Amino acid sequence: MTSVDSAPPGEASVSAGSPKRGRARENAILAVALDLVAEVGFEALTVDAVAARARASKATIYGKWKTKDEMVAEALRRQSEGRAVLVPDTGSLRQDLLATTLEMAAALRGKNGVSLVSLVEAVRDHRDLRDAARGQMVRASMDVGTAIAEQAARRGELRQGADVPACLRLAMGQLLFDALLNGLVPDSEAAERLVDSVLLPLLANRQGETAG
Numbered sequence: 001m002t003s004v005d006s007a008p009p010g011e012a013s014v015s016a017g018s019p020k021r022g023r024a025r026e027n028a029i030l031a032v033a034l035d036l037v038a039e040v041g042f043e044a045l046t047v048d049a050v051a052a053r054a055r056a057s058k059a060t061i062y063g064k065w066k067t068k069d070e071m072v073a074e075a076l077r078r079q080s081e082g083r084a085v086l087v088p089d090t091g092s093l094r095q096d097l098l099a100t101t102l103e104m105a106a107a108l109r110g111k112n113g114v115s116l117v118s119l120v121e122a123v124r125d126h127r128d129l130r131d132a133a134r135g136q137m138v139r140a141s142m143d144v145g146t147a148i149a150e151q152a153a154r155r156g157e158l159r160q161g162a163d164v165p166a167c168l169r170l171a172m173g174q175l176l177f178d179a180l181l182n183g184l185v186p187d188s189e190a191a192e193r194l195v196d197s198v199l200l201p202l203l204a205n206r207q208g209e210t211a212g
Contacts, residue, residue: 030075073128
């Protein structure tokens with residue numbers, strides 16, 4: 001259980017009224033909010049529940065965030081800021097793309113955080129959540145895609161003019177579309193088909209081309 005009354009390691013000596021202590025209290029409340037979204041979904045989330053689990057007053061919460069969507073959006077933004085983006089380096093473009101596609105599928109399931117699928121309706125109806133989710137996806141696709149492109153270019157695998165970040169956003173859109181329509185997040189076989197049938201034809205350097 002996350003409590004706003006306990007400081008993170010290394011901050012025990014920080015005074016209660018300091019900016020660092022205030023940030024730590026906010027982060028604890030936001031962590032509780034994400035835990036509850038993962039457990040009950042966004043629509044069922046209440047400020048009362050967050051306050052009770054975080055042992056914080058509702059006045060404290062409303063003093064920072066006017067609505068629950070504003071609170072969850074801020075939690076998503078801070079989660080993104082504090083999470084290192086993992087870039088695969090398997091030695092081949094295909095395997096890098098497959099590893100990244102499988103990571104995206106895990107995010108849809110809710111691996112190590114809130115399921116993106118569970119936020120679809122909320123993202124549609126709440127601009128703050130929509131902006132936060134879009135920011136996470138754009139940042140991740142740009143950072144990972146750029147790194148994969150650089151690795152593939154060094155190996156001579158990348159076709160001229162290939163846009164890896166755009167293709168990763170395309171892959172995320174397809175994974176989300178399949179999850180919503182089929183009720184299931186695509187498995188490893190579906191991820192392989194997506195990589196082999198869609199991503200590689202768009203990105204891989206064909207024989208005789210000059211890598212870009």
